[in-house]
Amino acid sequence: MSEVSVEKWHLAMLRVRLDLGRASPTATVELLGFPPGATPAGTKTYWRGDFDYGGFGLSEGVEPPRAPTVPDDLVEGVVRCLGAEFPADTALWLRLVPPYGHLGGVPWEGAFVAATGRPLVRVPDRLPPGSDPGRVWTVAVALSTAPDAPWVAGYLSAFVSSLRACVAGRVDVHVFTERGGEQALRALLSTGRNGNLIHVHDPDGAQRYARSGPPRPEGPGPATGPPLWGNWIAGGLDGKAVRALHIVTDGTFDGIRPVLSVNPDPATGTDRSTRAFVTADRVRRLADRVGATVLSLGSPPDNPCDSAIRMMADHIGLRRAGPTIYSSLAHDPAGYALAQAHAFVAGGPGAVPIPRDPSLFVYLQPEFVGAALRDAWPDPESPGMSWLSGRAPIANSTSSTEILPDALGMAGGDEITARYANADSVPMWVASSTRYIENQVASLVRTAGVPGETPAAKQAYDLGVGQAIAELRALVDERIRET
Numbered sequence: 001m002s003e004v005s006v007e008k009w010h011l012a013m014l015r016v017r018l019d020l021g022r023a024s025p026t027a028t029v030e031l032l033g034f035p036p037g038a039t040p041a042g043t044k045t046y047w048r049g050d051f052d053y054g055g056f057g058l059s060e061g062v063e064p065p066r067a068p069t070v071p072d073d074l075v076e077g078v079v080r081c082l083g084a085e086f087p088a089d090t091a092l093w094l095r096l097v098p099p100y101g102h103l104g105g106v107p108w109e110g111a112f113v114a115a116t117g118r119p120l121v122r123v124p125d126r127l128p129p130g131s132d133p134g135r136v137w138t139v140a141v142a143l144s145t146a147p148d149a150p151w152v153a154g155y156l157s158a159f160v161s162s163l164r165a166c167v168a169g170r171v172d173v174h175v176f177t178e179r180g181g182e183q184a185l186r187a188l189l190s191t192g193r194n195g196n197l198i199h200v201h202d203p204d205g206a207q208r209y210a211r212s213g214p215p216r217p218e219g220p221g222p223a224t225g226p227p228l229w230g231n232w233i234a235g236g237l238d239g240k241a242v243r244a245l246h247i248v249t250d251g252t253f254d255g256i257r258p259v260l261s262v263n264p265d266p267a268t269g270t271d272r273s274t275r276a277f278v279t280a281d282r283v284r285r286l287a288d289r290v291g292a293t294v295l296s297l298g299s300p301p302d303n304p305c306d307s308a309i310r311m312m313a314d315h316i317g318l319r320r321a322g323p324t325i326y327s328s329l330a331h332d333p334a335g336y337a338l339a340q341a342h343a344f345v346a347g348g349p350g351a352v353p354i355p356r357d358p359s360l361f362v363y364l365q366p367e368f369v370g371a372a373l374r375d376a377w378p379d380p381e382s383p384g385m386s387w388l389s390g391r392a393p394i395a396n397s398t399s400s401t402e403i404l405p406d407a408l409g410m411a412g413g414d415e416i417t418a419r420y421a422n423a424d425s426v427p428m429w430v431a432s433s434t435r436y437i438e439n440q441v442a443s444l445v446r447t448a449g450v451p452g453e454t455p456a457a458k459q460a461y462d463l464g465v466g467q468a469i470a471e472l473r474a475l476v477d478e479r480i481r482e483t
Helices: 072-085 108-116 152-166 179-189 205-212 228-236 280-289 306-317 336-346 366-372 398-410 414-420 428-447 456-482
Strands: 010-019 026-033 044-052 090-096 120-122 137-144 171-177 198-200 244-254 257-262 276-278 294-299 324-328 360-363
Touching: 026 072, 044 072, 072 108, 090 108, 108 120, 108 360, 120 360, 137 152, 137 228, 137 336, 152 171, 152 179, 152 198, 152 336, 171 179, 171 228, 179 198, 205 228, 228 280, 244 280, 244 306, 244 336, 257 280, 257 306, 280 294, 280 306, 280 428, 294 306, 294 336, 306 324, 306 360, 324 336, 336 360, 414 428, 414 456, 428 456
Parallel strands: 010 090, 090 120, 137 171, 137 244, 171 198, 244 294, 294 324
Antiparallel strands: 010 026, 026 044, 244 257, 257 276, 324 360
């Protein structure tokens, strides 16, 4: 990969809050900045607007969104203020303040990246960044779509080419897709395109691993019956973790809940009427199970419900340790923008420009973006910064000051980083254990008790959870040292 001149950015925050106390739901959008010489908590509101929820193409009831949009006057107001009040090298960080309804499914990036040419990155709750050791960028791609979709083989081959062009060093990709797509991809690879980079797994292996493979039930699969996809992917990786998991499939809504729509058995064809639903929790558990730091969800070009994929990626990204990405295949048919986002995470501080493409959105913890910023990231523990951290400051709670700083440190995975920093691969049990610990820490940080808001029993429970996480981290580290 050639050397790049990595641009650094000043900070501006686009904060979105949903007000349900009015006659009709209203989204309050504010453009915040940090004036020169201000304290870390000294934010200034440069622009503010109130927008009717329906103006985003969203229903006031529980009906899921179908084609959400960003109101034109909102985009115009923010763009005008950015141009007048901020330097040209100012990037936007989007903070959706929970609860925010269906606003996470709105294509904010498509509107603002196209209008400003600046990056727009989503800010999650305060989470561990996720340890990610290893020398090879390994990616598992799970793709389930309409039977004989003509774009599948071309997309997979192009995405691998894009990864090879964007990510420094060796790239290994494992592909798990249905019979028709698998055959088309093998035929394409027989011409010599990327054959040495793609490991195409036989769909018949899904049933084999369902009978004799890993017994754990996590991962994509029917709500009842054997979880074919999860066992197939975990078993096909032969005990080796991947650093990224990319899932491409249709989306739909199970009532108001966004779900993935997958073929129950990848070895056989099926139509959309017989597909199985996969929840966000199952997707997250599969990513943890295979050890992936990066999780990306791709929306196919013929997806009948793109907003479901957007909302699922937003739901997971707000809560999951490690980067979470949404990618539109219709607007990124070769996967190049997605590959650049992978390269940003894989390349280390300052190696690759921060993601900037309207075809995707990405949740990135501050630790991943510090080298791309001119300004220091604001301290979420400073007074008045609860909008950024998703909770009250640690200092407001005796139990939080006892457990949270240590808990965030426990998620760091120093042993795994030291042991496998230059390894070709990391054992799946090592990476999956670390992912599990990171997500337990993330949950603890979100729910830690604050006096006046939660009872003493809850704070005592938090202390117990913190101690249990510390003991688990010690056990995993000890076993890593013994291997």
